[in-house]
Amino acid sequence: MTASAIPPSPAADGDQLARLDAEIAATRKRLTRLRHEAAAAHERSRRLAEAHAEAAAEHRATPDGLSSSLRALELALLRRRPAAEVRHLQRLHVQAELDAAMEYRARTAKWGHRPGDGPLQACPIGTGEGFISWTLHLAITGTYRHSVDHSTETLSVRLARPSDTGRRLRTNVNIPTSLITREGLALSTVLPAAITKPVEDAKLRRWLGRHYGAIVDSLTTGHR
Numbered sequence: 001m002t003a004s005a006i007p008p009s010p011a012a013d014g015d016q017l018a019r020l021d022a023e024i025a026a027t028r029k030r031l032t033r034l035r036h037e038a039a040a041a042h043e044r045s046r047r048l049a050e051a052h053a054e055a056a057a058e059h060r061a062t063p064d065g066l067s068s069s070l071r072a073l074e075l076a077l078l079r080r081r082p083a084a085e086v087r088h089l090q091r092l093h094v095q096a097e098l099d100a101a102m103e104y105r106a107r108t109a110k111w112g113h114r115p116g117d118g119p120l121q122a123c124p125i126g127t128g129e130g131f132i133s134w135t136l137h138l139a140i141t142g143t144y145r146h147s148v149d150h151s152t153e154t155l156s157v158r159l160a161r162p163s164d165t166g167r168r169l170r171t172n173v174n175i176p177t178s179l180i181t182r183e184g185l186a187l188s189t190v191l192p193a194a195i196t197k198p199v200e201d202a203k204l205r206r207w208l209g210r211h212y213g214a215i216v217d218s219l220t221t222g223h224r
Contacts, residue, residue, distance in 0.1 A: 060096035061103040061120060063158055064168075067141035069093040070122040075136075097121075104145075116156060118147030123157065126188025130218035135187060138211055142187050152177055157190050159207065171207040173200040192219050 059065040073089040100120040108117070123142030125135050134140075144157045155177050160170045173194040179185060194200035195216065205212050 058099075058103075061099040063120065063141075063143040063160065066096050066100055066120055067122045067143050067160070069096040070124065071139075071141060074125055078132075078136075104147075113147065113150050115150075116145065116152060118145040118150065120145055121184060123185050123187045123190060124183065126186030128188050128218065130221060131188050131191075131215070134211070134215055134218045138208075138215075140187060142185075142190055144185060146177065146180065146185075155180075157185065157194075159190075161207075169207060171203045173203055175200070188219070191215065195219075 060069065069089070069092050073086070073093050076086050076089050097119075104117070104119040120143055123144065125132050138161050140159065140161045142157050142159050144155050146155055153176065154174045156172045156174050158170060158172050160168055163169050173190065174197075175190055175193040179189050179193055181189075191204065194204055204215075208215055
């Protein structure tokens with residue numbers, strides 16, 4: 001019998017099987033580790049997505065977030081954007097209003113209602129061609145809080161606009177709550193009401209600066 005025809009010894013077979021078993025065990029260990037790493041990565045992604053969604057909801061419920069969603073919708077309507085785009089922006093703004101209402105409910109459930117508080121609402125631009133043009137040009141927005149269950153005679157409207165340097169300029173004016181209509185509280189209603197009151201008018205003069213005269217003219221003539 002030649003050397004090549006000598007059958008493997010049982011010890012050699014055992015060594016080969018042991019090596020195969022070790023390789024299989026190592027492969028299973030690597031697969032288990034990879035599954036654990038994939039599960040951990042998935043959990044991190046889920047938590048990041050939840051944190052992002054929570055942060056987005058919190059921003060939508062802020063004065064800047066809510067007024068921005070309404071202004072985007074108003075611009076789409078004024079520019080006669082496609083219906084699908086308008087519907088998308090409508091859904092976004094409705095979600096922002098729901099987030100604002102949830103923020104108010106959660107806060108009052110914990111701390112109770114405070115005078116002048118309520119769900120945050122955004123002011124639409126309103127009417128008047130000249131006033132609309134100036135409002136868009138100056139990027140004026142407004143928000144207010146009002147609760148039908150805790151109504152007061154007056155409410156505070158938070159007005160905001162960017163300055164020439166990009167810094168946000170804000171002021172608050174107090175106006176009668178009775179000016180709220182079914183459509184809300186429009187800026188074309190807020191500013192004229194504030195101008196008739198010396199204290200509120202002074203706030204508007206400081207806030208609008210050199211644009212005060214143009215805004216007043218646009219409210220009275222509608223052509224500036």
